[in-house]
Amino acid sequence: MKMAPSHVLKCCQKVFSWIPVVFIALVVGWSYYAYVVELCIFTIRNTGEKVVYLVIFHLSFIMFVWSYWKTIFSKPANPSKEFCLPKADKEQYEREERPEAQQEILKRVAQNLPLYTRTGTGAVRYCDRCQVIKPDRCHHCSACDMCVLKMDHHCPWVNNCVGFSNYKFFVLFLAYSLLYCLFVAATVLQYFIKFWALCRRKAAENCPKSELPDSHAKFHVLFLFFVAAMFFISILSLFSYHCWLVGKNRSTIEAFRGPVFRNGPDRNGFSLGFSKNLKEVFGDEKKYWLLPVYTSLGDGSTFPTRLVSLDPEQPTIDVQPESTKSVADGQSCATRPLSESQNRLLGNDQHFTEDGLDADHLKLGSKDNVTVSIESES
Numbered sequence: 001m002k003m004a005p006s007h008v009l010k011c012c013q014k015v016f017s018w019i020p021v022v023f024i025a026l027v028v029g030w031s032y033y034a035y036v037v038e039l040c041i042f043t044i045r046n047t048g049e050k051v052v053y054l055v056i057f058h059l060s061f062i063m064f065v066w067s068y069w070k071t072i073f074s075k076p077a078n079p080s081k082e083f084c085l086p087k088a089d090k091e092q093y094e095r096e097e098r099p100e101a102q103q104e105i106l107k108r109v110a111q112n113l114p115l116y117t118r119t120g121t122g123a124v125r126y127c128d129r130c131q132v133i134k135p136d137r138c139h140h141c142s143a144c145d146m147c148v149l150k151m152d153h154h155c156p157w158v159n160n161c162v163g164f165s166n167y168k169f170f171v172l173f174l175a176y177s178l179l180y181c182l183f184v185a186a187t188v189l190q191y192f193i194k195f196w197a198l199c200r201r202k203a204a205e206n207c208p209k210s211e212l213p214d215s216h217a218k219f220h221v222l223f224l225f226f227v228a229a230m231f232f233i234s235i236l237s238l239f240s241y242h243c244w245l246v247g248k249n250r251s252t253i254e255a256f257r258g259p260v261f262r263n264g265p266d267r268n269g270f271s272l273g274f275s276k277n278l279k280e281v282f283g284d285e286k287k288y289w290l291l292p293v294y295t296s297l298g299d300g301s302t303f304p305t306r307l308v309s310l311d312p313e314q315p316t317i318d319v320q321p322e323s324t325k326s327v328a329d330g331q332s333c334a335t336r337p338l339s340e341s342q343n344r345l346l347g348n349d350q351h352f353t354e355d356g357l358d359a360d361h362l363k364l365g366s367k368d369n370v371t372v373s374i375e376s377e378s
Contacts, residue, residue: 017143020156021072031227032061034220035184042217043191053187060183064176067292071173072158074166076141077149077300083132085109090131106133114302116269117259135301137270139253149300152251164300168281169292171246174239181232185225192225249277270305280304 035057044050085093086109093105106124110133117136119125125134130147134140139151141161150164162170195218245255249271258267271277280303282288283295 017156017159021159024068024157027227028065031184031224034224035188038217038220039188039191039224043221056183057187060176060180063290063292064173064180067169067172067176068158070169070292071155071162071166072160074160074169074294076144076146076151076161076163077165079130079132079135079138079147079149080301083113083135083301085131085133109133116261116305118262120260120265122260122262136303136305137251137254137259138301150251150303151253152245153253164296164298165294168283168294168296171239171242171281172290172292174235174242178232178235178239181228181235185228185232188221188225188228191221195221246281247274247277249280268306270303272304272306 036054040050040054040057044053084090085105089105089109093102096102096105103123106126110124113133113135115124115133115136117125125138126132127134127140127147129140129145132147134147135149137150138147140147141151141154143154144161146161148161148163150167152162152167152170154161155170158170158173160166245252248255248268250267254267254270258265259269261269272280280297283297285295288295
């Protein structure tokens with residue numbers, strides 16, 4: 001028996017990977033029918049109550065579906081071409097058989113890149129699969145088969161990698177799904193109790209016939225409450241965890257394995273304080289925070305970070321207008337200025353503190369009015 005071609009297997013994997021999403025879509029579609037048709041139209045008699053429930057329900061439903069859609073269909077951000085090895089260096093890297101020689105090539109190329117993290121052994125982080133030097137907080141996703149900027153995790157329920165391009169959408173998806181389940185469970189509860197009592201009555205004549213219709217609507221209402229309560233409890237812990245991650249400016253990967261800088265591992269290396277951590281994900285315009293539109297700050301490749309202990313090998317900061325700065329060996333190298341969004345993130349707060357560290361200990365790898373000196377690693 002011949003093995004199926006690899007592309008056939010990949011197609012099968014892609015089809016099966018959509019099963020969790022289809023399951024969620026079916027549950028949400030059924031919940032819409034059960035709530036709007038069976039509960040509001042066929043069960044609730046009070047017109048005012050019916051209108052209020054329908055308006056609030058549709059608002060939460062729209063925001064939930066919108067954020068879920070954006071989480072699913074936002075393409076993961078990948079490293080830019082500047083993190084690829086130049087052709088000559090790539091050929092030399094592939095010819096070399098000794099890991100030490102390969103690392104020397106990577107170190108030479110990485111000198112001109114805004115990189116602060118390393119592997120656990122202190123080596124430059126390189127993806128042989130994608131053939132790119134990994135930017136800070138970037139990881140290779142085996143499910144997506146690509147390197148993803150600021151990768152958090154691969155979520156089967158959205159069939160997508162959660163990372164820099166859609167992390168805000170994912171957090172909003174959790175928030176609105178939590179709100180959706182809570183509203184459904186809270187408003188269905190009284191009818192759940194009444195239908196439950198109706199089902200437990202031995203004699204139908206003991207139940208006020210004018211209060212609730214004795215129809216199949218009761219089964220929808222009963223299951224709707226159970227499903228909403230079950231999803232609410234399961235999502236609550238996940239949402240709380242990601243709120244904590246946002247406040248600490250960590251990804252799920254970094255929470256389990258702290259990023260390694262050249263001066264050692266540091267779980268809080270990218271934390272700028274709660275308010276600035278929040279702005280890095282949701283942007284600096286609060287009016288857009290609750291909308292599933294892209295407002296995250298930065299470019300996904302470079303991140304403001306702080307020094308826990310000064311490392312002479314780390315790039316240093318000199319706030320001055322020049323675009324280049326001489327290095328120790330007399331050479332000068334072009335720098336990456338801070339992006340506009342990262343400048344807004346850092347602002348003019350010269351007295352920012354967290355765990356006893358002030359703004360003078362911030363190190364940055366990027367764009368406008370801030371220059372970075374990179375010392376030779378040879």
